[in-house]
Each structure stands twice: as structure tokens, then as C-alpha cells.
Amino acid sequence: MSSMKEMINEHIHSSAHLSKKHVHPRLMKLFEAGGLASVYDRAEGQYLFTENGDKYLDFLGGGGVFMLGRNHPRVKQALRDVLDLEIPNLCVTNASILGGLLAEKLLNVAGPENYSKVFFANSGTESTDMTIRFARFLTRRRRFLYLEGAFHGRTYAAISMCGMPQLRDGMEPLMPICTPIKANDINMLRRELKAGDVAGFIFEPVQGMTLEVLDPGYLREAEILCKQYGTLMISDEVQAGLCRTGPFFGSVGAGVRPSMITVSKILSGGQVPVAAVLMTEEVYQALFQKFKSGPIYFSTFAENNLAMAAAIATVDELVEIDAPARVEVLSKLLKDGLEKIKSNYDVIDRVVGKGLMLGVYFKDSNNLALALQQRLMMSADQGAFGAAVNVDMQVKHRILTQIPGPNLNALKILPPVITTEEDVQYFLEAFEDTIASYYTVQSSPIRSISRGFVNQTLKNVKGALPAGILSSFMPKPASDDDGKKNTRMS
Ligand SMILES: Cc1ncc(COP(=O)(O)O)c(C=O)c1O
DSSP: OOOHHHHHHHHGGGHHHHHHHHTOHHHHHHHHHTTOOOOEEEEEBTEEEETTOOEEEESSHHHHTOTTOBTOHHHHHHHHHHHHHTOOOOOSSSOOHHHHHHHHHHHHHHOTTTOOEEEEESSHHHHHHHHHHHHHHHHOOOEEEEETTOOOOSSHHHHHTOSOGGGGTTOOSOSSOEEEEOTTOHHHHHHHHHTSOEEEEEEOSBOTTTOOBOOHHHHHHHHHHHHHTTOEEEEEETTTTTTTTSSSSHHHHTTOOOSEEEEOGGGGTTSSOOEEEEEOHHHHHHHHHHOOSSOSOOOTTTTOHHHHHHHHHHHHHHHHTTHHHHHHHHHHHHHHHHHHHHHHOTTEEEEEEETTEEEEEEOOOSSHHHHHHHHHHHHHOTTHHHHHHHHHHHHTTOEEOBOOSTTOOEEEEOOOTTOOHHHHHHHHHHHHHHHHHTTSSSOOHHHHHHTSTTHHHHHHHHHHSOTTTGGGGOSSOOOTTSOOOOOTTO
16 A cells, blocks of 8 residues: 555646546646646745746745745644644543644734634634624624625625625525625715614625725724624634734734634644634623523534644744734835836736735726727626736746636735745736736737636637637737746746
8 A cells, every 4th residue: 555655756746637537627627728737746935846846936825825835844843743742632522732722822912802712613614604603693683794895705604795796606595684885884884783683794804805905994983883783893814814914813903803803724824724713702701601502613623633733833933923024024015016017007007905915906008909908808707807917927927826806807916924025026027027018019918818717708709809800919829838938936
């Protein structure tokens, strides 16, 4: 029988094929067609390496989990220690040493005067569901308010509060009486809360999809209103928490004290699934006074030793490196650089986000050739231009970025806190090169998208046009020698 090492060595370069066969047939095919299916065989810090030795800068970070970079030595050591010590795991009838330690560390960074209890879960969406269940139970109300453009996960309660209708398609009816409201519109929030029937108001301090930042003034007024009308304020910091936007908790940093805060992604250094819900003493006491029969919350694997140990190491590391301060420095460099590029290219509409959760929205250029391509692409898919930029950043410059959400004409980055000044410079140069290239005849966003994973967009555009027009945007057929312009990452 093969050891794990032997199995990995044997399969690592065909992993994409096995996944294509058994796990993600459609997705892998699209990635391959778009030239985005690089097989990475090593990961270290902010970099991924392919079997050919190509180096990629990872500003996507597994969807925001690798704030400390991949395979962080401290997190790895914590996992090894737990396995080597052979301490008991999941005893159920016994308190978990590591769960208690992690809870204390999380409460310390949140401010022990603010929060006193922590419940653990296995994923972000599970932590959302926990808060929804608690809010219903405590208030005995059924209505929830969520923000347009919000994302809180994909379980039933979470998807019911998803502010992107596309993600709910085909799943209705979902949880009843969940009302979307506009972000940063305090009058709208007040109007809805006044009805006195709202169990919870859930929000992300910085929205993961739209990258809209909630104004601290709005949050502070919202806190007062929620108290006044007996509604629980729930801050979803699954993505925005643990220094991603600067402070350890975005809401606390904005000067508010929501009833519950969820965290997940960054929490275990990307190594083991984990999530946590921090709650105030009032919420905890109310829950346990009302709940008489058995535990109000339990999940088999939630406090497993590996997740707890990885999370302890991660929180300790974030504290020791003073992550909030480093995030501010990197954020300023990135934002200033992006604003400077924006001033030179009219296709950039605005720079958005906060901390290391940043993005750029695009708009129609005044350059006629480029504007025509943009309109053609976007008639088929609102986010097509952003998708082209995303493809070029990866294929030409070996930088992983992402499209923030469906139909959003934008590019998003989630760089790790270990990003260097040199990485920032490399990213900014690559981004400027990508944008500048669309103003030349040599490069075309339509052609880029043709190798991207929204291939269907190109087909739709082709179908809508007189024969031959599209080829004028395609000086030569897409080929493997296209791109890889910048070689510093090799
Ligand atoms: C703000 C927010 N909440 C919840 C979730 C769901 O987390 P998970 O994918 O771990 O269920 C996500 C995931 O991206 C998120 O960004």
C-alpha cells in the first residue's frame, strides 16, 4: 500500500485530471480551456510554483484564507505538535483544552470588555446559520434584514440573505421574510426596524462581493437603532475579520459592539476548516436562560484539535507581527498605486475596499475601439471586461486575482499580510501593463476573454455580430506563446 507521500508524488501532476473526472468536471474543463489550469506542485508564503518552476504571486489566497501565506511554519508546527502529543480529541463529555485557549485569545483581541463567549463551527456559512438561529430563538421574531450585494454563505438561512439574486436562482422559496436594504442608508434601516418585528440585522463591515465599505457612522447609528427596537446586530466577519480590513474585527474597529460576530477564513491559517461566533455576555446569558433542553449548539467536529491548534497559532502570529499596522502600510501602498493608475486610464471607474480587501471597478472607456469591445462583451456578461483583466493577470503576469461576484465588472485582490513592498510593485506594474495593453492594437480584452473561463461570453458575442467583425479584434489566434510578458516571477 502506498504512503500518503508516495500517493501525492504519483498523482500531483495529474490531480487536475482526477478532479475533472470525479469532482468538478465542468469547472476544470473551463479552467483548462481558458489556460488557467496551471498545476501547482508547491506553495510557500505568497507564492505558488508549477512543475516547470514557474512562480505565481497569489493575491487570491484560497478566497482569503491565507492571510499568513501558505504553509506558514508556525501553523504547521502547531499541527505537528498536536499529532505528536496524541492528546485526546472530540471527547464530547470533556472540555477541550485547545478550544478554551483559542476562545480566550479571540476574546482578548476582540476586547474582553466587549465579548465573553465563543462557539465554534466548521465553516463560514455554518456560523451565519448559528447567528440566525440564536437571533430567532432570543427575539421570537422571524424577520431579518440584510444588505443588497451581501454574501453570507450557501446554507439555507445564509443563502436566504444573499444580496445577489443570481446565487438564489432555482432555490426559492427560501427562508421567509428576509428583507434586503441598501448599505449605508440609515433611513431605510430605521424604517424597517421601526416595525418592531426584526430578529436580526446582518451585515459585512466590508462586503466580500461588492467591496462596499460600511461607513463607521452608519454602523454606530445602526447599533443604537438595533438596541432601541430589540434587534440583534450581527457582523459577518467571515472574510473581513482577523485584520483583513485592518483591525482585528472590522465592526469593533468602527467603534461598534454587535451582539454577535462571525469569523472563519483566516482563522486557521488556511489549513483546517474552522469558524467561530463571538457573543456578548448578554446574548449568552439570554440564550441559556431561555434554552432548557440540552445544548443549544453542538457540532461534532467544531472544536477538533487540529482546527483549534492551527487557529491558536494563527491568532498568536497575527498579534506578534502587529498585523493591523502592517495591513495599513500595505493597503496604502496598493491603494495609492491603484489610484495613480486610475488617473491615467479612463477605463478604471473607482478603487474600492479597505485594508487588504481591495478592488477596482471598470467602466466604458472613451477610446472608441476599446469602448466598442467593452460594449460587445458586456452585452453578453456585465462582468466580462473584469474577467478579461483577471485572465490576463494570471496568464500574462502570473498573478492570481479574482472576479468579486456575478455580473460585477471588477477585479478583486486579497493579498496576504506577508506581502512585500516588491510584490506590491510587481502587482501594480502588471496591472498597469494589462490595462495599458487594451489601448493598443496588439492586445484585446475580447481576445483575452476567449481564453478565459467565460468562454460562453465570446460565443454569445460572436452570435450577436455580423460575420468577420470579431476577427478585427483578434490580430492572431490565441496561442501558448501569448503573454508571459513579465518574467520576474519565473
Ligand atoms: C462574508 C462571508 N460570509 C460567509 C461566507 C461563507 O463561508 P464558507 O464558504 O466557509 O461557508 C463567506 C465565503 O466566502 C463570506 O465571504
